[in-house]
Every structure is written in structure tokens, then in C-alpha cells.
Amino acid sequence: MSSSLIRRILHPTRKPKPDSTISISLFTTVSSPPSDHSNPLISDVVSVLTHHRSKSRWSTLxxxxxxxxxxxxxxxxxxxxRNNAHLSLRFFLFTRRYSLCSHDVDSCSTLVHxxxxxxxKTHARELIRLSLRLADDDEDKETDRVSRVFRSLIKSYNRCGSAPFVFDLLVKSCLDSKExxxxxxxxxxxxxxxxxxxISTCNALISEASKRRDASTGYKLYREVFGLDHETRADEAKKLKPYVNTFNLMMVSFYREGETEIVEKIWREMEEEGCSPNAYSYNVLMETYCSRGMMMEAEKIWEEMKLKRLELDVVAYNTMIxxxxxxxxxxxxxxxxxxxxxxxxxxxxxxxxxxxVKGYCKAGDVDSAMVVYKEMKRKSFEAEGLTIEALVDGLCGGDDDxxxxxxxxxxxxxxxxxxxxxxxxxxxxxxxxxxxKMERALKIQAEMVGRGFKPSGETYKAFINGYGSVxxxxTSALLAIEMADALKLRGEDDEEEEELQ
Known part of the structure; x- marks a missing residue:
């Protein structure tokens, strides 16, 4: 499998004539240096590593x-x-610890394989990330660092008897490095x-492109990866089929960007590809309908989930609620x-x-909102900021209670x-x-100033009227004078700021 894979990378599509030499390749140079079996240093080191006890081998070397x-x-x-990967890794760490080798991209690639x-896989990805950093210092300015590492991995692929997913590890390491x-x-x-x-690597690539660029970029990449716009070497590559997680991540990306209509488009494409949506898929579509106020459609999705006996978990219930x-x-x-x-x-x-709580406040039923809020506090849950502001608005926006x-x-x-x-x-x-409640109002106002909010004209008027009513x-008259001075000074500061701009 490994040999056939690398041949497909290195050789052209057309089969060569007998006795001809294949010189066309993906990169300028792809052949590995010949193995030096006669070098006594290499044989000695291998002997020490394989035959000495673990405590003595490092000091001996x-x-x-x-x-x-x-x-x-x-x-x-x-x-x-190569058949003792753990020993190879320990040897690498030993050379790094005692600065016994100035590792380059090629030496790291050998160990990656x-x-x-x-x-x-975890150690391999760490080595690939190191290779990417080393490639930054490479004298070869004709290619970027990812190409340099890719070329090195291909060059040593056959000799190391590597596995095809080494290129998946490279792609995932690139994504870790935001490449x-x-x-x-x-x-x-x-x-x-x-x-x-x-497919998991393809999904990771689409997901990162959607997060770091935008959902449309991720969608274009999806169509390219799965060959939906045109076939690429269809005679050699079995066409990849996206599965439900692929569609889910794209739907979520478009939903987060507010492109809710495209979420429906992705849903239809999923059905056209013969891919069965799972509970998460339904939750995303249901949330999309809810965000657009299309509750009849959301409820249809809810009922369809029941008919298909999909799990109605807390996420599904919270979405509908x-x-x-x-x-x-x-x-x-x-x-x-x-x-x-x-x-x-x-x-x-x-x-x-x-x-x-927010629902009751929005509906004007603050008493019911308070009942729910108190139950929430009894269960040791903390309300989010928007919930508290909705409650404050509801409690303060009614009659003079x-x-x-x-x-x-x-x-x-x-x-x-x-x-x-x-x-x-x-x-x-x-x-x-x-x-x-003037004393309480003063405490709130002091906290407000402490948070960087300067008193506005409305705040001054509230205190002036409040002290007048009690x-x-x-105090009311003094505050009126202070308000006039403060607003005048603020106006002068605003004019000065406008002139500077």
C-alpha cells in the first residue's frame, strides 16, 4: 500500500515505456540519499542503542x-x-537534550515516518510542527515552509515504509500552526x-477555513475536496463521500454568520447526497428556524425528530424552549x-x-420571571448578563412599586x-x-462611576427630582448647579475633541 501510494505521488499518470527512466515528479528532487551501511559509526550507535541497558546506553553514546x-x-x-519507534524517539530527545545533532527538516521527517x-500520532505531529519551524530557517527560498516539509516527507516515504496518513498528520499540523x-x-x-x-482531516480543514476565513470559504473548499464541481483523476481516486459531520459543521458556520437561508441549502444538499441527518443536524436546523421566528417550521422539525425516534436531549429541548x-x-x-x-x-x-426568565420578561410577566429566577438561584445557577438586564428592565419599567x-x-x-x-x-x-431610596441610589451611582460611566444629564435629573420629592x-439645588457645570465642561471637552480630530 505504501509503495503504490508514493508511486502515485511521484510518477505521472501515463505508464512509462519499458526500460525508460521516470524523471517527472511532483518536486524537483525526490530521491533519498543512499543508505550508508558500511559506516562504522552508524553500526556502533545502533548496537549501543539496541544491546545496552537503558541506564548505560546514553552515557556510553x-x-x-x-x-x-x-x-x-x-x-x-x-x-x-524503525521497528522500535519508542527507542527512536528517545534517541531523538537525547540528541536534542545534549545538543548532539543540529536537526533539519529531513532528519525530523525520517522520525515522523x-x-x-x-x-x-501525537508525537509525529509534534515533530511535524518542529519541522515547520526548522523550515523557516532553511536556505531554500524557492518554496514555503509547508512545501519544504511536504517534499521531505515524500523523499523519505518509501525508505521508511511509512503509512499514507502521514500526510493527514501534516495537514492537521498545518492547521495547528494556522497554516x-x-x-x-x-x-x-x-x-x-x-x-x-x-474524511476527518477534510472536515478539520473545512472547519478551520470556515472559522479563520468565513463560511463561504469553507463551503468552496468542501466542494473542491469532495470533487462536486469537477472530477479530478476519477480513474485513480475513489471519490470521497461527505458524511453527516461535514454538513453539520458547515451549517453551524453559516448559522453563526447569520446566513440562515444557506443553512437550509446545506440541509438540502445533505439529503441529495443521501446522507441521513442526526440529532445534531436537526438541532441546528431547528435553531435556524427559531432565530428567524419560523416556529411552525421549527415545530415540524421537532415532530419529525420524534417520528424518527432521534434522541431529544437537553440541547434539543433548550433549542425549542x-x-x-x-x-x-x-x-x-x-x-x-x-x-x-x-x-x-x-x-x-x-x-x-x-x-x-427572558421570555417572561419579554412577554411582560415579570412576576412569573421572578418565580423562575428564584428557582434558578435555589439550584445554584447563575443567570447570564442579558437575563439580569431583562429582569432589571422588567422590574423597573412597571408601576411605582x-x-x-x-x-x-x-x-x-x-x-x-x-x-x-x-x-x-x-x-x-x-x-x-x-x-x-436616595441612599441606595447613591451607592449604585458610586459603583457606576467606579466602572467608568460618567453621570449623564438623565442621572443628574433623577437625583435632583429625587431629593426634591423627599x-x-x-441638595437638589446644589445638584442642579453641579449638573450645569458638568454638562458645560463636558460640552467644552467634546468641542476640543472634535477640533483635535
Whole structure:
């Protein structure tokens, strides 16, 4: 398998005539240096490594070869140790620790192959990343570092008896190093010779391109990788078939970018490819419909999941509950929540409570929102910032109920890792002043200033009116003067800033 793979990389499509020499290859030079079996140094080192005890072999090597080894000598030694990948790796670490070899891309590539054929994938990827760093210092300026490493791996592939997935490890290492263009280059060169990467590697490549570039870039790469726009060497390469995870990652990418209509397009393509969606696929499509307010379509997806007996887990329930709450169908959402707990035995998560609290606040039912919030706190869940702001807005936006305003202030005070917005602070200050809680309002205002929010005209007016309503006309008058001075100074600062700009 290894030999046939490398021949497909190195040789042209057309079969050569008998006795002809193949000189066309993927790179300018692909032949490995001849093995030096007669070199006594290599034989001695191999003998020491294989026959000495582990405690003595390293000290023996340091005493026999204090000047160390060339990269070529290291490669030849590890080639003789190819059936003992762990020993080869320890020898490499030994040379690095005592600076006994100035490793280059080629010496690392030899070890990468040996590690790969023994399925030591993590160590192989670490070596590839080192090779990429070493390639930066390479004197060969005609090619980038990924091409340099790729060429080296091909050059030593046959001699090391490597495994085809070594190129998958290279692509994944490129992605680890944010070398997306390099990863794409490797994929294209292999595919042009009729060689496909593993589907998991293809998915990782598409996913990283979507995250670091955009979803459209990932989608174009998907069509190229799976040969959907044109066939590449169809006579040599079995066409890859995407599976459900491929479509899922693309749907998620487009959903995150707000391209919800394209999510539906990807769903249709998945069906056309004969790929069966899983529960995660349905959740993504359901969330897409919910975000667009298309609850009838979302509920159809929900029912289809039931018919297909797909697992309705907490993610699925939270998706539907969140969609119903955003679209003011809180009663339905609460029924679904009860079904989740009583019939399915699935406990609510922090996200479930967040959805319900915000849903009730949006529907104007702040009392029910508080009931859910208190249950949430009893179960030691912390509400997210938007949930707390929705509660504060709901509690402060109604009638002049002193208790509700105090509740809102307490919620903000007790919230863990919550940083209120200017709007939240100003709303609290205004309502506390309206109900005469001036001392509490001053504490909120002091915290507001401490967070970098300067008092606005609305904040001053709230305090002026508040002190006036409790009969403290003197403080109210002083604040009016301070407000005029502050706003005047702020106006001058704004004018000066405009002139500088």
C-alpha cells in the first residue's frame, strides 16, 4: 500500500515505456540519499542503542561520540531502528537534550515516518510542527515552509515504509500552526495525483477555513475536496463521500454568520447526497428556524425528530424552549420544560432558566420571571448578563412599586461576574430616586462611576427630582448647579475633541 501510494505521488499518470527512466515528479528532487551501511559509526550507535541497558546506553553514546551526529547520520540510525519507534524517539530527545545533532527538516521527517507507522500520532505531529519551524530557517527560498516539509516527507516515504496518513498528520499540523494555505496546498497536490485525505482531516480543514476565513470559504473548499464541481483523476481516486459531520459543521458556520437561508441549502444538499441527518443536524436546523421566528417550521422539525425516534436531549429541548420564548410563546415553552423534567427525566440547565426568565420578561410577566429566577438561584445557577438586564428592565419599567425596584437592586448586587451596562445603571438610579431610596441610589451611582460611566444629564435629573420629592431642596439645588457645570465642561471637552480630530 505504501509503495503504490508514493508511486502515485511521484510518477505521472501515463505508464512509462519499458526500460525508460521516470524523471517527472511532483518536486524537483525526490530521491533519498543512499543508505550508508558500511559506516562504522552508524553500526556502533545502533548496537549501543539496541544491546545496552537503558541506564548505560546514553552515557556510553556521549563518551563514544562527544561531537554528536549529523542530520544524515541521525536519519540512518533511526532507519535501522524503525521497528522500535519508542527507542527512536528517545534517541531523538537525547540528541536534542545534549545538543548532539543540529536537526533539519529531513532528519525530523525520517522520525515522523517511523512514529507514524507505529501509530504514535501525537508525537509525529509534534515533530511535524518542529519541522515547520526548522523550515523557516532553511536556505531554500524557492518554496514555503509547508512545501519544504511536504517534499521531505515524500523523499523519505518509501525508505521508511511509512503509512499514507502521514500526510493527514501534516495537514492537521498545518492547521495547528494556522497554516491554512499550506494545508490546502498539500490537499491539492495529493488530490491532483489521485490521493485523498481521510474524511476527518477534510472536515478539520473545512472547519478551520470556515472559522479563520468565513463560511463561504469553507463551503468552496468542501466542494473542491469532495470533487462536486469537477472530477479530478476519477480513474485513480475513489471519490470521497461527505458524511453527516461535514454538513453539520458547515451549517453551524453559516448559522453563526447569520446566513440562515444557506443553512437550509446545506440541509438540502445533505439529503441529495443521501446522507441521513442526526440529532445534531436537526438541532441546528431547528435553531435556524427559531432565530428567524419560523416556529411552525421549527415545530415540524421537532415532530419529525420524534417520528424518527432521534434522541431529544437537553440541547434539543433548550433549542425549542429558547425559540418559543423569543417568539412570546412562553406558555408552550413552560409546558415543554415540564415534559422534559417529568417525562424524560432531563434536568433543566442554566440555559433553560435563562430562556424562560427572558421570555417572561419579554412577554411582560415579570412576576412569573421572578418565580423562575428564584428557582434558578435555589439550584445554584447563575443567570447570564442579558437575563439580569431583562429582569432589571422588567422590574423597573412597571408601576411605582418600591419592592420591585429594591428587588432589582438586590439582583444586580448579588449577581456574580455581572457588569451592568450604562442603561442598566441609569434605570436603577432613576427608579430608586423615584421611590425615594436616595441612599441606595447613591451607592449604585458610586459603583457606576467606579466602572467608568460618567453621570449623564438623565442621572443628574433623577437625583435632583429625587431629593426634591423627599424635601431636601438644598441638595437638589446644589445638584442642579453641579449638573450645569458638568454638562458645560463636558460640552467644552467634546468641542476640543472634535477640533483635535
Amino acid at each position: 556521549r563518551s563514544l561520540h562527544p561531537s554528536g551526529f549529523t542530520p544524515f547520520q541521525f536519519s540512518e540510525i533511526t532507519l535501522r531502528l 517511523i512514529l507514524a507507522r507505529s501509530r504514535l 491554512i494555505d499550506g494545508a490546502v496546498m498539500v490537499m491539492r497536490k495529493l488530490r491532483s495525483k489521485g490521493i485523498n485525505l481521510q 429558547g425559540g418559543l420564548c423569543r417568539n412570546l410563546e412562553v406558555t408552550k415553552a413552560m409546558e415543554l420544560c415540564k415534559e422534559m423534567r417529568l417525562k424524560k427525566g432531563i434536568e433543566c440547565t442554566s440555559l433553560t432558566y435563562d430562556h424562560l 418600591e419592592g420591585r425596584v429594591v428587588d432589582a437592586a438586590e439582583i444586580v448586587k448579588e449577581a456574580v461576574e455581572f457588569y451592568p451596562s450604562r442603561k442598566c445603571y441609569e434605570l436603577l438610579v432613576k427608579r430608586l430616586c423615584e421611590v425615594g 424635601g431636601d431642596e438644598e
